[in-house]
Amino acid sequence: MDKKTLQRIIKKYFTTFAEINNFIFYKPTIMLRECNDTLHIINFDLPTEGFNCSIAIQPLYIPSDSITMSFGNRLNHFKAKLPGTWGYSSDKTIIEKDLSQVKDLLEVNAMPWFDKVGSPEGIISFIESGAAEDTNIIVGFPPALRNIYLGFSYLYINKIDLAEKPLLQVLEQYKEDKRGWVVQVKEMINSMLALAKDEPYKIREKLTDYIRITKYNLKLTM
Known part of the structure; x- marks a missing residue:
């Protein structure tokens, strides 16, 4: 089945789900909702054949010009161990059966995680508990990025003293890194630490x- 047809089937199937759970279709295969200046993301990736589904949480108060899936996982690996070989058919009935399994996994595993973790306070609790290091829940979330999320979330809830340690750790972790985007991150953190002090x-x-900039960059109108 061609990608455009598959996109239409996915969007139509999840229209009611999106309405019930306050998601919008950011793109035909990306659903977003905003909660406490944090994005909850459901993304359908369509490779050459079939589809995958991933979920993630992204703080809007950390500047970004793209949807970031780092704080998340593929749905079939999130608190589950499933092959995730969905949509490998030209039969709409079979595809909708696969989408039904995806919907069940979203409702059972993803939505409770969004509700519990998808806020500045939730991000802090999740990272501080060590759960962010569990690869059965999160993948692709390196220590430096964990500390950025943690430090900025502490700043957001006005616990400035607790933000200093993780942000200083980021500077140490990136100390010898000269890549352009890393230099920008270090400059941003140094600026925030100076602001916190003075x-x-x-x-x-x-x-x-930062929230305004991120929403502008992402063309969010929520």
Whole structure:
């Protein structure tokens, strides 16, 4: 089955799910919802044949110009061990049967995780508990990025003293890294640490500015 037809089937099948759970179709195969300045992401990836489904959480208060799937996993590996070979058919009935399994996995495993973890406080609790290191839940979430999410989430809830340690760890982890984007991250963290020390009352304003920039970059109108 061609990709456009498969996209239409996926979108139509999940329209009611999206409405019930307050998601929007950001693209035909990406559903988003916003909660406490945090994005909950459901992404259908369509390779040459069939489809995969991944879920992720992305804080809007960390500047970004793209949807980031780092804090997440493929649905078939998230609290499950399934092959995830979905949509390998030209028969719409078989594809909808696969989509039904995806929907069940979203409702049983993903939605409770979004509800529990998909906020600044939830991100903090999840990372501090060590759960973010469990590869049965999260993959592709390296220590430096964990510390960025943790530090900025602490800043968001105005626990500035607790933000300092993870952010300093990021600077140490990236100490010898000269890549352009890493240099920008280090500059941003140094700026936030200076603000926390000298003008902590401006942190909320700065994070609000980051949220605005990220939403503008992503063309979000929610």
